Amino acid sequence: MNLYTRPMAVENKMRVIALLNQKGGVGKTTTTVNLGAAFAASGLRTLLIDLDPQSNLSLHFGVEASNDEPRPSSTSLFANPPLPIEQCMTQARENLWFIPADQELALAEGQQDAQHVLANALQLVRDKFDVVLLDCPPGLGVLSVNALTAADEVIVPMQAQYLALRGLEKLLQTVSDITAGLNPKLRCTGVVLCMHESQSSHGRAVVEEIRQHFESCRESDVPWRDCRVLTPPIRRNIKLAEAPSFGQTIFDYDPKCAGADDYRGVANSLLAMWNANSSVQSAQDSSASPA
Ligand SMILES: Nc1ncnc2c1ncn2[C@@H]1O[C@H](COP(=O)(O)OP(=O)(O)OP(=O)(O)O)[C@@H](O)[C@H]1O
Numbered sequence: 001m002n003l004y005t006r007p008m009a010v011e012n013k014m015r016v017i018a019l020l021n022q023k024g025g026v027g028k029t030t031t032t033v034n035l036g037a038a039f040a041a042s043g044l045r046t047l048l049i050d051l052d053p054q055s056n057l058s059l060h061f062g063v064e065a066s067n068d069e070p071r072p073s074s075t076s077l078f079a080n081p082p083l084p085i086e087q088c089m090t091q092a093r094e095n096l097w098f099i100p101a102d103q104e105l106a107l108a109e110g111q112q113d114a115q116h117v118l119a120n121a122l123q124l125v126r127d128k129f130d131v132v133l134l135d136c137p138p139g140l141g142v143l144s145v146n147a148l149t150a151a152d153e154v155i156v157p158m159q160a161q162y163l164a165l166r167g168l169e170k171l172l173q174t175v176s177d178i179t180a181g182l183n184p185k186l187r188c189t190g191v192v193l194c195m196h197e198s199q200s201s202h203g204r205a206v207v208e209e210i211r212q213h214f215e216s217c218r219e220s221d222v223p224w225r226d227c228r229v230l231t232p233p234i235r236r237n238i239k240l241a242e243a244p245s246f247g248q249t250i251f252d253y254d255p256k257c258a259g260a261d262d263y264r265g266v267a268n269s270l271l272a273m274w275n276a277n278s279s280v281q282s283a284q285d286s287s288a289s290p291a
């Protein structure tokens, strides 16, 4: 890999991001796959982990769980003893790796005291990746709690609808509960609007309400004080729904479509935010260091 093409923001730190929403069908997996593919295309070493027994992320890469051909998966991380994480990965594209899931992963939901399994596994690859994206299942069970315990950040894929807003309140409360115990460093940093209909006045009103809520929290001590509604919103685009049936990301399937543009745009927004934050951090570090 050419190091000079890698964005500066994440060179020294692996960012672990959970794509989380307890509601089903909101765009978690589509966002994990296509945001991950956009990061990989911009030179970041990216790992995607399928934490959903439905294994939809795996299908996006043409991997079908099969009993005839068992393969290492995220279930193997929850085994006793666990399989080392590097043995569970498959390389999908340049700079892009993934860990598939299978139906047996559902058994992990019944495991006691298993909240740190993923966090412990990821410790072993801290210097190997720039970004890790965790595709959470719907719901807030053991698998989602594992993701929240391992993650630095939560990004919430959601629709701009009133009921989704109520769900967001519950999700932020869960993040807050996790910071009070299992993972004090966890922050909610972004909302991605998926299947967005910009013409809808209801949608516009909901987006405005989310923005205002986050703005009103900037000075408070909540784990979403830096959260942004990420831009651009991901428009409803049939190509995004078609790509997985060919085992392709949107950049393989139709790199010029609106869905590809939108996910590229969100990846660029995040990279710009990370760069800005790391510049502030290095300025603070150098002013704090003795002359
Ligand atoms: N922007 C979009 N335009 C059109 N279809 C989309 C878009 N985003 C996602 N979809 C489709 O919507 C459905 C749900 O998306 P996805 O599987 O990403 O949601 P999810 O939150 O991961 O669901 P689950 O909770 O079941 O895991 C899928 O069929 C997907 O192809």
Ligand SMILES: [Mg+2]
Binding pocket: 028, 029, 030, 052, 056, 057, 135, 136, 137
């Ligand atoms: Mg999914």
